[in-house]
Amino acid sequence: MSPHSAEACTVDVHAHILLPALQQFVAEADPEGFGAHQALEVRRNGQESMAASGRMIKQRWPQLTDLDRRLADMDAQGVDVQLVSPSPSHFYYFAGEELALQVAKSANQAVRAFVDRAPERLNGLGLVPLQHPALAVEALEHAVLECGLLGVEIGSFAATPEDPERGTVELSDPRLEPFWERAEELGALVFLHPFGCSLDERLDRFYLANTVSQPAENAVALSHLIFSGVLDRHPELKVLAAHGGGYLPTTLGRSDHAWRVRPDAHGCAQPPSSYLQRLYFDSLVHSPGELRALVAAAGPEQVLLGSDYPFDMGSDLPVDEVLEARLPAEDEARVLAGNAAALGITPASIRPARRTA
Numbered sequence: 001m002s003p004h005s006a007e008a009c010t011v012d013v014h015a016h017i018l019l020p021a022l023q024q025f026v027a028e029a030d031p032e033g034f035g036a037h038q039a040l041e042v043r044r045n046g047q048e049s050m051a052a053s054g055r056m057i058k059q060r061w062p063q064l065t066d067l068d069r070r071l072a073d074m075d076a077q078g079v080d081v082q083l084v085s086p087s088p089s090h091f092y093y094f095a096g097e098e099l100a101l102q103v104a105k106s107a108n109q110a111v112r113a114f115v116d117r118a119p120e121r122l123n124g125l126g127l128v129p130l131q132h133p134a135l136a137v138e139a140l141e142h143a144v145l146e147c148g149l150l151g152v153e154i155g156s157f158a159a160t161p162e163d164p165e166r167g168t169v170e171l172s173d174p175r176l177e178p179f180w181e182r183a184e185e186l187g188a189l190v191f192l193h194p195f196g197c198s199l200d201e202r203l204d205r206f207y208l209a210n211t212v213s214q215p216a217e218n219a220v221a222l223s224h225l226i227f228s229g230v231l232d233r234h235p236e237l238k239v240l241a242a243h244g245g246g247y248l249p250t251t252l253g254r255s256d257h258a259w260r261v262r263p264d265a266h267g268c269a270q271p272p273s274s275y276l277q278r279l280y281f282d283s284l285v286h287s288p289g290e291l292r293a294l295v296a297a298a299g300p301e302q303v304l305l306g307s308d309y310p311f312d313m314g315s316d317l318p319v320d321e322v323l324e325a326r327l328p329a330e331d332e333a334r335v336l337a338g339n340a341a342a343l344g345i346t347p348a349s350i351r352p353a354r355r356t357a
Contacts, residue, residue, distance in 0.1 A: 008080075008337065009080040009081050009337055009340070009341065009346065009347060010078055010079050010080045010081070010305065010319060010336045010337050011079070011080065011081045011082075011083065011304070011305060011336075011337060011340035011341070011345050011346075012074070012077075012079045012081070012082045012083065012305050012306060012307045012309065012318060013083040013191075013240060013282055013304045013305065013306050013340060013345060014083070014085075014191075014193075014242055014282045014284060014306030014307055014308050014309070014314075015082040015083065015084050015085070015307060015308070015309040015310075016064070016084070016085055016086065016087045016088075016308070016309065016310070016311065017064060017065070017084055017085075017086060017087065017111070017114055018057075018061075018064035018065055018086075018087050018089075019086055019087070019090055019106075019107060019110050020065070021110070022086075022090055022103065022106055022107055022110060023089075023090065025102075025103075025106065026092050026095065026099070026103060029099050029102075030094075030095060030096070030099055033094045033095060033096075034092075034094075036094065037092070037094050040196075040200075041196070043200060043201050043204065044196060044197065044200050044201065044203065044204060044209050044213075045203075045204060045207075045209040045210075046204035046205050046209070048205070049204075049205075049207050049209060049210075052207075056311070056312045060310045060311070060312070063309065063310030064087070064310060067114070067117050067118060070082070070309075070310075071118060071121060073309070073310070074121065077307070077316070077317060077318060077319055078319045079305075079307075079318070079319065080121070080347070081121055081122065081123065081340070081345065081346065081347055082121065082122055082123070082309065083122075083123045083124070083125060083150065083191075083340075083345050084111060084114065084115060084122050084123065084124050084125070085111070085124070085125040085153040085191055085193070086107050086110075086111060086125075086126075086127055086153065088153070088155060088193050088194070088195035089195065090103070090107055090127065091127065091130070091155050091158075091195055093129070093130060093131040093155065093158040093159070094131070095129065095131070097129075097132050097135060100129035100131065100132050100135065101129060101132075101135050101138065101139060103127065103129065104126065104127045104128055104129050104135075104139035104142070104143075105139065105142050107126055107127040108126035108127065108139070108142055108143040108146075108147045108149060109147060111124040111125065111126055111147070111149060112124060112126075112147040112148065112149060115149075119347075120347045121347070123149075123150050123345050123346075124147075124149045124150065125143070125149055125150060125151050125152055125153045125189065125191050126139070126140075126142070126143030126144075126147060126149045126151075126152045126153070127139065127143070127152055127153060127154075128140050128143070128152050128154060128179070130154050130155055130157075130158040130169055131158035131169055133169060133173060133175035133176045133178075133179065134175065136176065136178070136179035137178050137179055137182045139152070140152055140179060140182055140183060140186070140188060141182065141186075143188075144186050144188050145186075150188070150189050150343075150344060150345060151183070151188035151189030151190055151191065151238070152183075152188065152189075152190060152191070153190075153191040153193050154171075154190060154191070154192060154193070155192075155193065155194055155195050155196070156171070156192065156194040156195075156217035156218065156220060156221035157169060157170050157171070157198065157217070157220075157221065159196075159198065168198075170221075170224045171192075171221050171224040171225050171228075171230070172224035172225065172227070172228030172230065177230075177233075180230055180233070180234050180237055181234065183234075183237060183238070184234040184236050184237045187236075187238065187344070188238070189238045189240055189343060189345075190237070190238065190239050190240070191240045191242065192218065192221055192222070192239060192240065192241045192242060193242040194213065194214050194217035194218055194221065194242070194243075194246075196213070196217075197209060197212075197213030197214075197216065197217055198217075199212075199213060199216070210313055214242075214243050214246060214313075215243060215246030215247045216246060216247060217246065218241055218242065218243055218245050218246025218247070218248060219245070219246045219247040219248040219251075221241075222241060222245060222246075222248045222279065223248065223255065223272070225239065225275075226255075226268055226272045226275045227255075227259075227265060227267045227268055227272065228267050228268070229267050229268050229269065231268070231275050231278050231279075232268055232269045232270075235278065237278075238280065238343060239279050239280065240279075240280040240281070240282065240304070240343075241279060241280070241281050241282070242282055242284065242306065242308070243282065243284050243285070243306075243308075244281050244282060244283065244284060244285035244290065244291070244294050244303075245276075245279070245281045245294070245298075249276055249281065249293075249294050249297045249298055250290070250293045250294065250297050252272050252273040252276070252297075253273075255271075255272040255273070256271045256272055256273050259271050259272055273297075276297055276298040276299070276302065277298065277299050277301075277302060279298065279302060280302050280303070280304060280339070280343070281294060281298055281302060281303050281304070282303070282304055282305070282306025283303055283304065283305050283306050283318070283321070283322055283335055284306040284307065284308055284314065284315060284318070286315070286321070288321070288324045288325040288326070289325075291303075291321070291322065291325040291327075292325050292326075292327065295325075295327060295331060295335070300327070300328075300330070300331035300334050300335065301334060301339060301342075302339070303334075303335050303339065304335060304339045304340050304343075305318055305319065305322060305335055305336050305337075305340070306318065319336065322335055322336060
């Protein structure tokens with residue numbers, strides 16, 4: 001790696017680590033909840049996909065846990081810096097309040113420890129217990145102020161069917177308002193990464209639980225943010241959507257029409273498509289044409305390189321995939337490096353001091 005400035009660093013904003021000790025802790029602390037969660041995953045994915053995913057995780061275990069292998073892969077890909085987040089399988093949104101806060105803080109500390117082993121190459125994101133909105137600010141502050149991480153990763157929703165009074169937490173939930181406010185104040189990055197889909201067994205074959213659910217969940221979650229006015233109330237909020245924002249960025253004509261003609265779809269101040277310029281998206285769309293369309297819809301300042309390292313639904317050659325889109329040279333440079341630098345995702349040598357308040 002030879003970064004002389006932030007703008008020169010190729011940055012991958014979508015990369016994961018696995019935390020086996022955290023999984024073991026949750027399984028022992030709440031065996032009933034953990035078992036029910038595993039059973040739900042089997043129903044959602046189906047036996048065939050679960051078996052294939054198990055083989056994939058076993059194959060890619062070194063990439064998920066071994067730092068030296070990760071750095072070697074980054075070198076081979078032409079990636080200078082990774083923004084590392086926990087595998088979304090560590091969300092554990094079934095956990096009760098006390099356990100959920102322990103999970104978030106343990107994940108934050110584990111990511112910090114991993115990043116500190118290669119601070120010139122890695123930045124990190126932590127977790128918050130989305131299913132308990134009242135705890136989200138405490139977990140966010142722990143991640144950013146105590147652990148020095150750049151922000152947190154969240155899912156597209158937190159289903160809590162065992163507690164009808166609390167209900168499902170969508171990103172438009174008023175109880176999350178303090179979280180959005182504090183994230184804006186801290187300049188924290190909020191990485192939206194779906195895990196699981198409310199369509200459940202309808203997607204339990206052909207790996208639809210991933211190929212359809214991930215882009216669908218992104219579209220739903222981002223629509224909740226837009227239509228509820230969260231982005232109007234918090235114009236400086238930094239939200240980064242995985243998988244290019246899913247189905248949303250290039251299919252907003254219908255949403256704009258609803259905003260114009262339906263009073264119940266008029267909770268935001270501007271047409272929904274205008275909010276694409278307030279959101280960030282990774283480049284992981286697996287198609288040069290779709291990447292060009294994403295850049296055209298959101299603007300070249302809003303798209304950043306993402307690989308989903310090291311999962312099989314990611315890209316082993318993320319830089320090459322951006323190059324294949326044949327974007328204008330200035331836009332290409334923004335996607336690979338410049339936009340990440342503008343968000344503060346930089347090597348330790350040129351990174352501002354940790355925030356303390």
